[in-house]
Amino acid sequence: MDMPRDMQADHQASETDAALLARYAAGDPAAARALTARLVPRAVGYAARLLGDGAEAEDVTQEAMLRLWRAAPGWRDGEAQVATWLYRVVTNLCTDRLRLRKRRPASALDDAPEVADGDRGAVAGMIEADRMTALQAALDALPDRQRQAVVLRHIEGFTNPEIAAVMDIGVEAVESLTARAKRALTALLAGRREELGYDDEN
Amino acid sequence: MTMKTDRHQGLDDLFAEARATPRPPSQALMARVLADAMEVQPKGVSAIPLRRPMPRPGMWQRLAAVFGGAGALAGMGTAAAAGLLIGFVQPGDLSALGDAVLGTPLETVELIPSVDTLLDGN
Numbered sequence: 174m175d176m177p178r179d180m181q182a183d184h185q186a187s188e189t190d191a192a193l194l195a196r197y198a199a200g201d202p203a204a205a206r207a208l209t210a211r212l213v214p215r216a217v218g219y220a221a222r223l224l225g226d227g228a229e230a231e232d233v234t235q236e237a238m239l240r241l242w243r244a245a246p247g248w249r250d251g252e253a254q255v256a257t258w259l260y261r262v263v264t265n266l267c268t269d270r271l272r273l274r275k276r277r278p279a280s281a282l283d284d285a286p287e288v289a290d291g292d293r294g295a296v297a298g299m300i301e302a303d304r305m306t307a308l309q310a311a312l313d314a315l316p317d318r319q320r321q322a323v324v325l326r327h328i329e330g331f332t333n334p335e336i337a338a339v340m341d342i343g344v345e346a347v348e349s350l351t352a353r354a355k356r357a358l359t360a361l362l363a364g365r366r367e368e369l370g371y372d373d374e375n
Numbered sequence: 376m377t378m379k380t381d382r383h384q385g386l387d388d389l390f391a392e393a394r395a396t397p398r399p400p401s402q403a404l405m406a407r408v409l410a411d412a413m414e415v416q417p418k419g420v421s422a423i424p425l426r427r428p429m430p431r432p433g434m435w436q437r438l439a440a441v442f443g444g445a446g447a448l449a450g451m452g453t454a455a456a457a458g459l460l461i462g463f464v465q466p467g468d469l470s471a472l473g474d475a476v477l478g479t480p481l482e483t484v485e486l487i488p489s490v491d492t493l494l495d496g497n
Binding site for chain 2: 206217362
């Protein structure tokens with residue numbers, strides 16, 4: 174599987190998000206491109222983990238970015254990290270969507286993409302895809318707050334204080350949510366260890 | 376205990392795989408986000424909204440201010456037009472009255488004495 178890399182933003186790497194946002198607010202179109210290349214892949218990946226749905230994740234990301242663009246002229250440097258702010262908006266938008274989804278008949282939980290099993294040459298790839306599907310299904314089964322905390326900690330790579338800022342809770346609450354989420358995920362995935370290809374490893 | 380550690384290890388492996396295989400956003404999404412950015416981007420060199428300059432008063436407003444408002448100016452305009460009309464028509468009775476008052480025949484009347492100084496002042 175190819176690992177997608179974001180080469181466009183490399184030359185802008187030294188500039189902070191806040192500096193780029195200030196240049197955007199001053200009318201620089203290049204800053205908009207750089208911020209989009211830097212923030213959108215992360216935001217959409219995070220939203221997809223929370224929602225378990227790629228199309229909805231894209232809508233949420235577009236909305237969150239639009240709010241960022243609108244906030245740009247009044248942005249005060251040092252008040253908040255741009256990434257933290259964006260993750261918070263994405264988190265809240267996802268929570269709203271999940272709440273709406275619960276009111277309607279649920280159908281999305283089992284919508285994970287099917288893996289065709291006719292192709293015997295791609296067993297490793299299939300197992301990998303299957304593992305990711307299993308992980309997503311397990312994440313989907315978690316309560317919202319636990320899912321947010323564990324995804325931010327273990328997939329997005331945030332520190333606990335950063336997660337506390339995103340979720341607007343204390344660091345201890347983050348630790349508690351993450352620990353409970355990991356226990357729940359372990360239990361959810363325990364029954365699938367054999368089919369996920371872990372037999373060969375021990 | 377070891378079983379539990381193994382299970383967490385499996386979970387950590389899954390997280391590592393998830394981190395290593397990010398889902399790239401579609402080009403369509405990138406285009407949509409950029410289009411939004413361009414649409415709401417503040418135009419011009421400065422993001423700080425400038426105070427709108429007060430509009431410079433026009434000639435009539437300045438003239439009216441000199442004479443104490445537009446009403447006074449309208450009254451003066453009417454008087455001037457009437458004076459002009461009288462000057463052109465030269466009613467016989469009025470000429471006689473003018474001659475009687477001034478003692479000499481009246482040829483010209485200066486309606487607004489030295490109007491240039493009034494305009495130069497502003």
